Amino acid sequence: MEQLWTALGTIAIGIAGAALYFWGSNWLLDRIFPARAADMRRASRNVARANLIRPWLFLGPALTALGLYLVYPVFASIWLSFHDRTGESYVGLANYRWLLSDPGFRESMFNNFMWLLVVPAASTFLGLVAAALTDRIAWGNIAKSLIFMPMAISFVGAAVIWKFVYDYRAEGSEQIGLLNAIVVALGGEPQAWIALPFWNNFFLMAILVWIQTGFAMVILSAALRGIPEETIEAAVIDGASGIQIFFRIMVPQIWGTIAVVWTTITITVLKVFDIVLAMTNGQWNSQVLANLMFDWMFRGGGDFGRGATIALVIMVLVVPIMVWNIRNARAEMRDR
Structure with missing residues (x-):
């Protein structure tokens, strides 16, 4: 309960602080550039100046936060990547x-x-299959809610849930893991699934697929509903089957949206960290870049130089995809 009240108090303080900032900054701006003045020209100039400054009162906190938590860390990481583990001695390209x-x-x-x-x-x-199927059934909205529900769970929370799915007990013991319980019921032997090198990566991937399918379904469902009915009706008249209509008529028309969803999930994958940390901590050949960066940066005494270098690799991989994604989304909006 103490943590709950702390969280609620933090939220309340944040909302009150934001409201006070916007009210106070606008009040101060109106006092500096009053809209009512004896000289009409001066009043007009004040209104124009206030209107020019007012949007920045709203953008200012966000831009400050972006600069502090995004822009500055990039330059700091570049600087650290050329220094030793303490971040003090220059080591060049070592x-x-x-x-x-x-x-x-x-x-x-x-x-x-x-x-x-x-x-x-x-x-x-x-997500595409779920979007197409749920739009055709009477209880589609309920199905969509169930499929989308994992999106409301944090990656760590999802990892905890799936730990019970993959849980392993020695042969002869009662299996509390869902997967091993099914295997044993079918006459097989229980396995330590997340400790199987190479294959454990796919068991970890299943968790992120479970989470991201709901996101893909919601976006693609909206895109499918935007397809003109005339094209589908024309295909039906021409004798096209349901599968042909789906893959040859519907999918090509939402290809831009599919690409945006694909690349958005790709960015999430490049930054995947929580699931691996909570499930295997990078053991049994399941290490990923973000977890490796965390290990070098904060564990074993910490090595700021190597940790920053790995962070830059992740950034270099993510930024081009993110830029392409934004450009593609803007182009699609212009076409509409």
Whole structure:
């Protein structure tokens, strides 16, 4: 209860502080540039100046936060990547040379690459199928709510849930893990699923697919509803089957939205951290880049130079996809 009251108090203080800031800043602006003045020209200039400044009162806190928590860390990370573990002594390109020769980094890159191949494709495909099917059934809204529900769960919370799915007990013991209980019931032997090298990556991917499918479904469902009925009716008249209509008529018309969903999930995959940390902590060959960065930056005494170098690799991988995603979304909005 103490934590709950602390959280509620923090929210209340934040809302009150934001309201006080916007009211106070606008009040001060109106006093500096009063709209009522004896000289009409001066009053007109004051209104124009106030209108010019007022939007920045709203954007100011957000821009300050972005600069403090996004822009500054980028330059700080670049600076740290050329320094030693303490961030004090300049070491040049030593951290980058270490990165290219480190087996842990190669393992992380390989695992991230597998995540990139599987998770965006599986999430987008399942989301597309779910969107198409739920729009055709009477209880579609209930089904959509159930599929979307995992989006409301944090990655750590989802990992805890799936730990009970993958839980392992020695053979002969009662299995509380859902997957092993099914395997034993079918006459098989229980397995420590998340401790199986290589294959454990796919068991971890299933968690993110479970979460992201709901996101993909909601976006793609809206796109499917925007398809003109005339094109579908024309295809039906021409004798096209349901599958042909779906893949040859509907999917091509929402390809831009599919690409946006795909790339958005790709960005999430490149930054995946919570699930791996909570499930395996990078053990059994399941390490990923974000977890590797966390290990070097904050564990074992911390190595700010190497941790920052790995962080820059993640940034270099994410930024081009993010820029393409934004441009593609803007182009789609212009076309509409």
